[in-house]
Each structure stands twice: as structure tokens, then as C-alpha cells.
Amino acid sequence: MRFDNRTRPSRRQVLAGSAAAAAALAAPAVVRAQAKTIKIAVVLPRSGLFAAAGQSCHRGALAAPKVLADLGYAVELVHVDFESNVDVARTQTERAIADGAQAVVGAFESGATLAMAQVCEQRQVPLSINIASVPQLTEQGYKYLVRNFQTNAQLVSGGLELIKVLMGATGVQFKNAVFVHANDTFGTAQRAAMDRLFPAAQMPFPLLESIAYDPKAQDLAVEVTKIRALAPELVLVTTRSSDAIKLVRDMVRQRFEPKAIISPGSPGLYDEEFYQALGPLSDFHLFNLPWANPKSAVTQALAASYKVANPTNRFEVDCFNAGFTFEAIMVVADAFKRAGTADGPTLMKAVKATDIAEHVMTGGPIRFDEKGQNNNIQAAVVQNRNRTPTVVLPPDVAVAAPVVPMPAWQGRS
Amino acid sequence: MISLWRDMNRRGQVTVALAFVLLLFAPVAATRYVLSVLTLILYFVYVGQAWNLMMGYAGQLSLGHALYVGLGGYVSAALWVHFGIGPWLGVFPAVGIAAAFGAAIGWLGFRFGIEGVYFALLTIAFAEFTRIGFDHIGFVGGAGGLFIPYEQSRLGEWWNLRGSQLFFYYLAFCLAVLAVLLTALLARSRLGYQWLAIREDETAARALGIDVFWAKMKAVLISSSMTAIGGVFYAFYYNSLFPAQLFDMSRSIELILGPIVGGLGTVFGPVVGAFILTPVGELLISLTEKAGINAPGAKAIFFGLILMTIIYLVPTGVWPWLSQRLGFTRRRS
Numbered sequence: 241m242r243f244d245n246r247t248r249p250s251r252r253q254v255l256a257g258s259a260a261a262a263a264a265l266a267a268p269a270v271v272r273a274q275a276k277t278i279k280i281a282v283v284l285p286r287s288g289l290f291a292a293a294g295q296s297c298h299r300g301a302l303a304a305p306k307v308l309a310d311l312g313y314a315v316e317l318v319h320v321d322f323e324s325n326v327d328v329a330r331t332q333t334e335r336a337i338a339d340g341a342q343a344v345v346g347a348f349e350s351g352a353t354l355a356m357a358q359v360c361e362q363r364q365v366p367l368s369i370n371i372a373s374v375p376q377l378t379e380q381g382y383k384y385l386v387r388n389f390q391t392n393a394q395l396v397s398g399g400l401e402l403i404k405v406l407m408g409a410t411g412v413q414f415k416n417a418v419f420v421h422a423n424d425t426f427g428t429a430q431r432a433a434m435d436r437l438f439p440a441a442q443m444p445f446p447l448l449e450s451i452a453y454d455p456k457a458q459d460l461a462v463e464v465t466k467i468r469a470l471a472p473e474l475v476l477v478t479t480r481s482s483d484a485i486k487l488v489r490d491m492v493r494q495r496f497e498p499k500a501i502i503s504p505g506s507p508g509l510y511d512e513e514f515y516q517a518l519g520p521l522s523d524f525h526l527f528n529l530p531w532a533n534p535k536s537a538v539t540q541a542l543a544a545s546y547k548v549a550n551p552t553n554r555f556e557v558d559c560f561n562a563g564f565t566f567e568a569i570m571v572v573a574d575a576f577k578r579a580g581t582a583d584g585p586t587l588m589k590a591v592k593a594t595d596i597a598e599h600v601m602t603g604g605p606i607r608f609d610e611k612g613q614n615n616n617i618q619a620a621v622v623q624n625r626n627r628t629p630t631v632v633l634p635p636d637v638a639v640a641a642p643v644v645p646m647p648a649w650q651g652r653s
Numbered sequence: 654m655i656s657l658w659r660d661m662n663r664r665g666q667v668t669v670a671l672a673f674v675l676l677l678f679a680p681v682a683a684t685r686y687v688l689s690v691l692t693l694i695l696y697f698v699y700v701g702q703a704w705n706l707m708m709g710y711a712g713q714l715s716l717g718h719a720l721y722v723g724l725g726g727y728v729s730a731a732l733w734v735h736f737g738i739g740p741w742l743g744v745f746p747a748v749g750i751a752a753a754f755g756a757a758i759g760w761l762g763f764r765f766g767i768e769g770v771y772f773a774l775l776t777i778a779f780a781e782f783t784r785i786g787f788d789h790i791g792f793v794g795g796a797g798g799l800f801i802p803y804e805q806s807r808l809g810e811w812w813n814l815r816g817s818q819l820f821f822y823y824l825a826f827c828l829a830v831l832a833v834l835l836t837a838l839l840a841r842s843r844l845g846y847q848w849l850a851i852r853e854d855e856t857a858a859r860a861l862g863i864d865v866f867w868a869k870m871k872a873v874l875i876s877s878s879m880t881a882i883g884g885v886f887y888a889f890y891y892n893s894l895f896p897a898q899l900f901d902m903s904r905s906i907e908l909i910l911g912p913i914v915g916g917l918g919t920v921f922g923p924v925v926g927a928f929i930l931t932p933v934g935e936l937l938i939s940l941t942e943k944a945g946i947n948a949p950g951a952k953a954i955f956f957g958l959i960l961m962t963i964i965y966l967v968p969t970g971v972w973p974w975l976s977q978r979l980g981f982t983r984r985r986s
Binding site: 266286287291294295298300319321323326327328329330332334335337338348351354355358362363374376378380382392423424425427428429432513565591 | 684685686689690693746764766786795796798800802803804805817818891892893895897934935938939942949950952953
């Protein structure tokens with residue numbers, strides 16, 4: 241076939257045709273970037289070593305879409321299990337992004353979060369961290385990462401400050417304390433923070449000793465004997481749930497009754513298995529952690545949605561993991577709504593400009609500094625009452641008064 | 654190496670050459686996700702091959718090989734973080750220290766006749782106490798971990814192993830190819846035959862005049878050194894190291910599954926094993942997700958079932974069966 245002057249397309253027609261073809265080819269990307277719903281990959285350790293915590297976070301993610309929809313946000317969540325394995329975390333993040341995820345939320349565990357952060361950085365996809373406390377996450381210059389969670393140091397210093405508040409509110413003075421911690425990654429990091437921050441916090445009592453234990457030990461009888469010999473009035477603990485159970489059991493066996501057992505920023509004392517295993521002995525333990533604000537309307541909405549999504553679990557027990565996971569998703573959803581696009585750099589700019597006043601966890605508005613860290617999170621004093629974590633301080637969020645000294649082990653029901 | 658090539662018939666040679674070319678040019682067509690999976694596969698080919706030398710050829714069961722990955726990773730990362738010594742230099746002390754640990758284990762085991770499962774227990778014990786030790790060494794971050802700063806501006810500094818996914822893919826590719834070549838070379842060397850003799854019957858090997866102690870020591874030294882290089886790769890690929898993750902026994906198991914499934918004591922066994930296990934794992938995640946199976950750990954169950962099926966059907970490994978079925982080797986008259 242030969243073009244003559246009549247049939248040969250003009251330069252203008254060629255240009256217009258090319259533009260139309262380019263537009264058609266680029267359409268999926270444009271449509272995706274301007275879609276009304278943002279696709280978020282929620283990457284969590286739902287099996288393996290961190291399964292219990294990962295599933296707890298997952299339950300929060302399951303409850304999130306309904307609450308966010310009521311708040312005017314539209315999200316599509318893709319749930320990814322990274323099996324508590326760094327290799328899987330990295331490859332699955334790559335896969336999720338390849339499958340169209342426009343933001344990533346995760347990952348509870350710091351090592352995996354770092355592996356994901358590298359992928360997100362290279363792909364220019366925002367990563368909203370739900371829980372991970374190593375300071376390096378926000379100290380290494382990642383541009384596509386924000387953390388709505390406290391660092392180890394913030395957890396400990398916030399926890400110590402609240403002990404002073406507790407003493408002031410109850411009028412109970414502790415003469416001395418012992419710090420007992422698991423010698424795992426989290427426990428050792430907490431110990432380092434405690435060594436550094438306890439003297440600086442100018443606590444009104446001395447720290448007699450720090451005692452490390454192996455969380456895999458069959459029992460903690462030796463450690464409890466050591467603590468008992470020091471006769472502290474306050475026992476500060478950094479535990480996971482299984483070793484917290486062993487610790488309390490051995491204290492009861494050895495009839496060691498301090499005035500209070502307080503976790504200045506660690507899990508263990510509020511896990512369902514802790515309540516199931518110890519029954520009444522699980523009551524009156526205290527933990528100073530950022531917690532779901534029971535007076536917030538968003539918390540109440542999340543609790544209601546959580547109940548529907550997870551009928552066999554309790555929001556009050558899960559709310560730490562569930563709440564932070566919800567907020568991490570909310571940060572992305574809010575940024576997407578403001579940005580009006582899921583284009584990575586623009587969305588990240590909106591994420592960095594986050595300012596959410598009404599949210600779930602205790603503390604001020606969710607805002608990020610230039611490194612991507614939210615420094616407005618504040619811890620609360622939470623006490624186990626009738627096998628339920630109950631916020632007892634500070635007064636503006638408390639729903640009950642703290643009970644210190646804790647009642648004797650014997651005679652509890 | 655040449656004899657290995659000659660041992661294969663035309664079909665085998667074409668298959669191996671094709672696989673090499675495909676992997677060499679894989680980044681042209683592969684997505685980033687596929688590339689990250691391939692990187693992982695090639696890493697497992699490399700460390701699996703290192704373990705294969707010790708167990709598959711010399712017959713010494715090590716269940717604590719994660720020790721060398723950890724030592725290699727930690728030494729190179731610490732040198733980089735604290736002294737600014739790049740990994741291409743840092744790899745030498747990393748290998749040296751891992752080899753020293755290997756030598757200590759080997760000497761204890763072989764000098765005092767600790768064999769079989771007891772030797773395996775010794776390797777586990779070393780990995781475990783090293784993990785506990787590293788939990789308390791503040792210089793490398795203790796249990797809180799050691800982090801290699803990730804600086805976007807340094808991406809592309811290949812001499813400092815600061816590269817993109819593509820860079821790490823080719824690095825893993827080179828390591829895997831070199832490991833296969835080294836294994837092929839050693840398998841047909843005097844030392845390789847000594848290892849085989851020891852593996853089959855140590856007493857008979859000794860009676861033949863083989864210095865069993867030194868032959869086994871060489872296996873441990875080579876294997877630990879190779880694995881330590883894998884550790885350097887791991888450290889700079891992930892940029893974070895935690896004793897609980899790196900020295901854990903699950904890491905050692907992960908590392909030895911490939912050679913076991915692929916075929917112990919064969920050059921291509923660890924390659925085939927890694928190319929089966931990692932993609933199967935990824936595929937199962939994808940399938941369980943697409944099937945809407947919202948049961949964490951379901952993948953692990955299916956993975957276990959597949960493993961059991963493979964081991965039941967081809968107990969000597971996939972590669973020997975495959976090469977026989979497809980007629981990759983020349984028939985000897």
C-alpha cells in the first residue's frame with residue numbers, strides 16, 4: 241500500500257495519535273494514581289516467632305476499613321504474612337508493591353521493618369510503621385518511612401516518668417527497685433535504655449540491681465530468689481507473655497510480694513494468655529505504655545468494629561497492637577485523602593504533613609518530625625483489673641483509680 | 654571441572670548452558686519481585702553449596718552453619734560501621750575468624766573422635782553460645798542488633814556493597830557460580846576423592862593411608878570460609894544483624910534444606926534444591942493468599958507436606974533422579 245497526499249496522515253495527526261496512544265497506555269497508571277481507594281499492604285508476622293503479636297496487629301487491621309470508611313477514608317487492605325522471617329518480609333514487600341500496593345504498613349519487628357524500608361525507599365512507596373522501637377529506623381535518613389510508635393528510649397523514659405506520677409497520685413513511696421528483664425533483643429535494648437535513663441530521670445528511689453534472664457528458661461526460680469534477697473518494694477519488668485507468667489508464678493511460690501510490679505514499656509503483662517494462665521494473680525500489675533484512649537470517639541468506633549471483625553477476641557487486651565496498626569493505616573489513608581493521589585513522592589509528602597488530632601492511642605496529635613518520627617505519643621498507666629487492662633492514669637484518660645500497693649497474692653478472687 | 658562438563662551429554666550441557674544464560678539475562682525481563690526471589694535463591698545456592706562440601710562430600714553433619722553466616726556478617730559489618738573498612742577488605746578478617754571457629758570445632762570433633770550426631774550437637778552448641786555471646790557484646794549492638802547505615806546517596810558504591818537490587822542479584826549470581834565451579838573442582842580433586850572415601854568408610858580410608866584428620870579439617874575450613882562470605886553478603890543486603898536471627902538454628906536448617914532436597918554430594922544438588930524450595934515457598938504464600946485461606950502457618954504446613962513428598966519419592970535428592978530421568982549424564986561403558 242502506498243500513501244498519497246490525501247491518505248497520508250499529517251504531522252499534526254501523527255502527534256495527536258501518538259499522544260492519544262501514550263495516554264491510553266499510561267491510563268492504568270494514571271487511573272491507579274488517581275483512584276479513590278488506596279491499596280495498602282499490611283505486612284505482619286502472623287506466623288513464626290512473633291505470631292501472637294502479629295495476629296493481634298492483624299485483628300486491628302481487620303477492624304480498620306469499617307472505621308476508616310465511616311471517617312470518610314477508602315482503603316483496600318492486602319494482608320501479608322512474613323512468617324517472622326526477614327527474607328520473606330523483603331520479598332513479600334516487593335511482591336505486594338508489584339501487585340499494586342501503593343503504601344505499606346508494618347511490621348512489628350525491627351529487623352523485618354528495616355528490610356522492608358529498603359524496598360520502599362527504592363520503590364518510592366510510603367512505609368508507615370505500626371510498631372518497631374529501634375531508634376535506627378528513623379535515624380538512617382529514610383525518606384519514605386514514618387513511625388507512629390515510640391523508640392526504646394522514649395518507652396522507658398515515658399514509663400519512668402509515669403512511676404513518679406503514680407507515686408504522686410497514690411501517695412505510695414517506693415524505697416527501692418529491681419529491674420528484671422528478658423535477655424532477648426527487646427529486653428536487652430530496654431536494659432540499655434534503663435541504664436542510661438534511670439539516673440537521668442532522677443527517680444526518688446535507687447535501682448538496686450538489674451537482673452537478666454533467659455526467656456526460654458523452664459522457670460525463673462533462681463531469678464526470683466535473687467530478687468527476693470534484695471527485698472525491693474518495686475519490681476520493674478521487661479517481659480514477654482510466657483516469661484511474665486513464669487515470673488509471677490515463681491513470685492507466688494516464693495511468697496514474694498512487692499508493693500508493685502510495673503513494666504516501664506514492655507508487653508507480657510497484658511496478653512490474653514497471661515490472664516488465662518494466672519487468673520486472679522494477673523490482676524493489679526501495672527504497665528506504663530501508650531494505650532488506647534478509652535475516652536476517644538475513634539477508639540470507641542474501633543472497639544465496636546473490632547468486636548464485629550474478631551468476635552472471639554477482646555479489644556481491651558489487643559488494643560495496644562491493634563490500635564497502633566489501625567493508626568498506621570489511618571496515617572496513609574488520611575494522607576491519600578489530602579494528596580488526592582497515590583503517586584509515591586506526592587503521597588509521602590502528604591504523609592509527612594500528617595496532623596491527626598482525633599485518633600486512638602494516648603498522646604497528642606499524630607505529627608511527624610523531619611526524620612519521620614511521631615514524638616507526640618504519650619504513655620498511660622494501665623492496671624490489670626478483673627483480668628482486663630484498665631487505664632488508671634493520667635486522670636484525663638483514666639477510667640479507674642490505681643490500686644497501689646497491690647493486694648496480697650493469697651485471697652484473691 | 655572440565656571432567657564434570659565432559660561427564661554430561663549434549664542434552665545436559667545444553668541445559669546447564671541455557672540455565673546459565675537465562676540467569677545471566679534474567680534482569681532484562683524479571684520484575685523487581687522476581688529478581689529479589691532469584692537473589693534469595695542464588696544466596697541459598699551459595700551457602701547450600703558450602704554446606705554440601707562438608708556434609709555431602711566429607712560426610713560431616715553440621716547443624717550449626719548459621720554460626721559462620723553470623724560471624725562473617727558481624728565481622729564485616731562491625732569493621733564497616735566502626736572503622737569504615739569496606740566489605741571487600743573486611744571479608745578477609747571475616748573469613749579468618751569464621752575459619753578459626755571452624756578449626757576449633759573441627760579440632761575438637763576430629764581430635765577427640767566426636768562423630769555423627771554428636772558432632773552435629775557440637776556444631777549446634779558453638780552456634781548457640783556464640784549467639785548468647787553476641788547478645789552481650791555491646792560493640793556489635795548486643796541483642797539490640799547492629800545496623801549498617803542505609804544511605805541512598807551511596808547507592809551505586811559497589812566497592813562498598815552499597816547497591817540496588819540488581820547489583821545484589823549479580824553479586825549473588827557470581828557467588829553461586831563460583832561456588833558451583835569450586836565444588837566441581839574439588840569434587841574431582843584428590844581431596845574430593847579423599848572426602849568421598851572418608852564419607853563412605855572412615856576406617857577403610859585411614860587404612861588406605863588418607864590423613865583423615867586433615868582431610869576433614871580442610872572440609873570444615875573451606876566450608877566455614879565460604880559460608881562466612883555468604884554472611885558478608887547477608888549483612889550488606891539486609892543492613893541489620895540480630896544475634897537471635899542470625900545464629901538461630903532455624904537459619905542453619907534453612908541453609909541445609911536445599912542440598913538435602915536437591916541431592917547431597919552432587920554438584921548441582923544444592924542448585925536444584927534452592928530452585929525448588931524458595932519458589933515453592935513464595936508460590937505457596939501467593940496461592941494461600943489467592944485462595945483466601947486466612948490461616949497463618951497454612952503455608953508452612955503445605956511446605957512441610959511438599960518437602961515430605963519430595964523426600965519420600967526421591968530420597969537421594971531431586972538432581973540425581975532428574976539427571977537420570979532426563980539423561981543428562983553420559984553412559985559409561
